Amino acid sequence: MKTYRVAVIGLGVGRGHIEEAWASLPGKFELAVVCDLDRERRESVAETYGCEASDDFDAVIARDDIDIVDICTPPALHVAQVKAVLAAGKHAICEKPLAASLDEVGELERAEEEARGVLMPVFQYRFGSGAMAARRIIDEGIAGKPLVATAETHWFRDAAYFDNPWRGTLKAELGGTMTTHAIHIHDMMCWLMGPVSGVFGRMATRVHAIETEDTASASVAFASGAMGSISACTASQDEFSRLFMAFEHVSFETTRAPYAVGRGPWTITARDPDLQARCDEIAAECAEVPERFAGQMTAFHEALEAGAPPPVGVGDARDAIAFLTAFYRSAATRSEVALPLAQDDPARAGWLAAAE
Numbered sequence: 564m565k566t567y568r569v570a571v572i573g574l575g576v577g578r579g580h581i582e583e584a585w586a587s588l589p590g591k592f593e594l595a596v597v598c599d600l601d602r603e604r605r606e607s608v609a610e611t612y613g614c615e616a617s618d619d620f621d622a623v624i625a626r627d628d629i630d631i632v633d634i635c636t637p638p639a640l641h642v643a644q645v646k647a648v649l650a651a652g653k654h655a656i657c658e659k660p661l662a663a664s665l666d667e668v669g670e671l672e673r674a675e676e677e678a679r680g681v682l683m684p685v686f687q688y689r690f691g692s693g694a695m696a697a698r699r700i701i702d703e704g705i706a707g708k709p710l711v712a713t714a715e716t717h718w719f720r721d722a723a724y725f726d727n728p729w730r731g732t733l734k735a736e737l738g739g740t741m742t743t744h745a746i747h748i749h750d751m752m753c754w755l756m757g758p759v760s761g762v763f764g765r766m767a768t769r770v771h772a773i774e775t776e777d778t779a780s781a782s783v784a785f786a787s788g789a790m791g792s793i794s795a796c797t798a799s800q801d802e803f804s805r806l807f808m809a810f811e812h813v814s815f816e817t818t819r820a821p822y823a824v825g826r827g828p829w830t831i832t833a834r835d836p837d838l839q840a841r842c843d844e845i846a847a848e849c850a851e852v853p854e855r856f857a858g859q860m861t862a863f864h865e866a867l868e869a870g871a872p873p874p875v876g877v878g879d880a881r882d883a884i885a886f887l888t889a890f891y892r893s894a895a896t897r898s899e900v901a902l903p904l905a906q907d908d909p910a911r912a913g914w915l916a917a918a919e
């Protein structure tokens with residue numbers, strides 16, 4: 564088994580990646596260097612984890628003793644940094660959102676095709692005992708067809724959260740609560756319910772003194788004929804995430820843990836007693852799977868060892884960006900937007916281009 568040497572760029576949530584995954588999976592990974600422009604952050608993390616510290620992204624990615632570069636910088640830097648990491652021959656991991664347009668995602672797909680390394684976007688909510696059990700029940704074909712889903716991201720953010728200069732700005736954050744927060748549960752909903760064929764979205768900035776949306780809702784059509792509703796808000800006094808999905812024979816409901824949607828046990832219900840027993844059996848088999856960053860990075864290590872594609876790929880990020888593209892266009896035009904977008908659709912240039 565190879566131990567992959569990791570560099571982490573950006574030490575806000577990057578510190579969480581280290582705590583939950585890079586420093587907690589010895590033998591699989593070794594944290595070699597952390598990089599941040601903020602001296603206090605990089606020195607504190609380096610001291611805690613006994614690794615090197617740097618403030619120079621280019622120098623870090625040029626090193627020949629690094630296998631994986633984990634990009635946890637503010638959103639507007641992601642596309643250029645991923646391209647640089649892939650061009651340097653390393654595997655790139657990138658926090659969400661990967662990009663702000665389907666055109667950019669296409670550029671990253673081409674960059675990955677030409678690269679020695681692979682690109683894995685972060686969608687850590689897919690990992691956990693609840694999500695794994697649902698995935699397996701659906702894959703076994705016993706849930707039946709998807710009918711309807713509700714995805715709720717009701718979080719609380721105070722004014723201090725938005726003091727961080729990139730937050731709340733279109734140019735640097737690339738979007739509001741739909742792009743930054745609800746993207747996780749939407750990814751999970753689409754991963755389990757199937758491809759989206761249409762979105763009608765509404766959004767507003769109702770509470771925070773920011774440029775981006777803090778309140779949003781959407782009606783989703785799935786290609787299967789199923790339907791979904793979405794609500795997201797960063798000023799909810801009660802803070803929770805919740806995904807409910809009704810399939811023909813089985814329904815699934817997450818816990819209310821705001822930041823660990825994949826965590827079990829989910830409430831998995833079947834009226835047929837034999838089917839309920841099979842669902843319970845699968846859920847019990849999945850009870851110990853690692854969640855969040857530990858789950859995603861463990862699955863990444865397995866994929867690297869097997870020469871298989873990463874557990875979350877650029878195609879998954881493309882679906883998330885397509886969803887956001889449709890949502891923002893719909894909210895701006897007050898009309899439903901169909902997916903997939905045509906290859907020559909100008910909306911592929913992204914919602915920032917459209918907003919200008």
Ligand SMILES: NC(=O)c1ccc[n+]([C@@H]2O[C@H](COP(=O)([O-])OP(=O)(O)OC[C@H]3O[C@@H](n4cnc5c(N)ncnc54)[C@H](O)[C@@H]3O)[C@@H](O)[C@H]2O)c1
Nearest residue numbers: 573574575576598599600601620635636637638658659660
């Ligand atoms: N998956 C999740 O659950 C999750 C949670 C929080 C944030 N995020 C995402 O992670 C990213 C970072 O968010 P955050 O909350 O950690 O932000 P943050 O502002 O707290 O941290 C970003 C860090 O990047 C550093 N940085 C900026 N430019 C740099 C450069 N060129 N080289 C080195 N360091 C640089 C900054 O100094 C800062 O310390 C965002 O894209 C955000 O959406 C994901």
